[in-house]
Amino acid sequence: MLRTIRILAVLLAVLLGGVWAYAWVTRAPGEGLGEAFAARLGQIFGGQMPVPGAGGVQLPQGMALGGAFSLVDQARQPVTEKDYAGRWMLIYFGYSYCPDVCPTELGTMAAALDAMGKAGEAVTPVFITIDPQRDTPAALADYVSRFHPRLQGLTGTPEQIAEVARRYRVYYARAQRPDMTDYLMDHSSFIYLVGPDARVRSLFRPELRPEDIAATIAAQMGVRLGGPVPVGAGGPG
Template structure:
């Protein structure tokens, strides 16, 4: 019992440390007058229509990368996104939640639509060609790689986790590391999103 408690505390400490480091890194980049992240994308919505970062000018964008076969990190992230949208109430109308696949071969528009709607219909799933996904992931400094299952089962995709918040002007405002408490993200969003 004590061992489990210590492991849990260590995990919470590491998540908090990662979050603090991500925030500190972003602040240093801002102070230096440059952001490492290039907040640009041109992908497709579940109906095959082109969608770019410019389509959401004037709104905040909360962006996560992942894939529908992900066993743990992605569903956890989308549960958090859905919870944030619900908790924001009317303010959620000023925020577009976006889930960008890193597995375009399996994550067709139809698959993404079914997946994201399971969590919240307001979460927009985006896909594209492998080349476009790679370019967008590089722009957002997202690392991902296919991991082959030695048992001949379906492959997995190892990928960076967390969420990126873009402001109404399209610039990066925050990086939320995976494991950041949802209440902390909610407080941050409420501080940024106008009530009306």
């Protein structure tokens, strides 16, 4: 039985590798490799898999990210996913001492929301720290104010941060370099688009253009950029 499972696993790996290579060779000009891979899988298995927009990564079918959490915002108020019920969120996990990636991605988030115009008011931008030891509510209040007036900073106990990171499958780890007296945090760097049901609808890779992110968000929300503000704009409260 174990031998059969191993053989099936090898065959599956070979199949997926072959599809990936086929997608690489046959993709159209301007078509992303991920888009091509999803499309070729749909062709092989007789179905049409959802293809991500120009700025987003479509989650595999059956994969769910997001869900319940219990944290504290920059005003020291407790918040849970229920405070955002019925609203869209754009979430980034990082830390305020981050020297480069975090400020860049938060700036991209802010620019994407601004590019959406009135429609962007329906999306609540959220920054969740993965360094609660240093990112107190007061520190977050100062930090998030530098990027967008509606950006909310969330922190919590190490256990609460670990739990929300697990639900979003965020990698993070403390990194102490010999030449530095302070520490850095290694972490994954995705922007998460979360729907009104508290589930992730799309992921945005680092260094995407704000315009592409804005277009993908609008498509997921079913709104036209420059149109009326959808119901449910704003943050908790």
